[in-house]
Amino acid sequence: MLRLRETLAARLPLDFRVLYRQFLLRVVGARWAAGLVFNVFAAALEGFQRFDLSNRAQMLAPLVRGPLSVILVMYGYGLRQMGIALLLGQTCCYIATYIYCRRVFPELRLSPRNIHLGGLVRFFPTPARPSAG
DSSP states (O other), X not given: OHHHHHHHHHTSOHHHHHHHHHHHHHHHHHHHHHHHHHHHHHHHHHHTTOHHHHHHHHHHHHHHHHHHHHHHHHTTOOHHHHHHHHXXXXXXXXXXXXXXXXXXXXXXXXXXXXXXXXXXXXXXXXOOOOOOO
């Protein structure tokens, strides 16, 4: 599979490969960065065993991305616009996950005021040092 991809990619002009590689890396990077933040809310929903809401939010991404991609291809748009459609679908999923999490856990408060060094120490304690005796 990798060899087929490399063979097909070698036939593309160099500037085309560089242009789309940079764009796709940005799209994937943005999606992963947002996932690091918003998957915490998905984990909270699943921790409260609200799989119905978690599944509903997860189904939203392909329901937005699929039809939007079809429309973009029908109108002749390309890879760049489909990458944006991917981000839009995933953004809808993340927003729905956050809203559902706030509905299930209304006491949740997110604020920079709530960040304390003591909390980090509790999450990442220093390892115990072995004693010599």
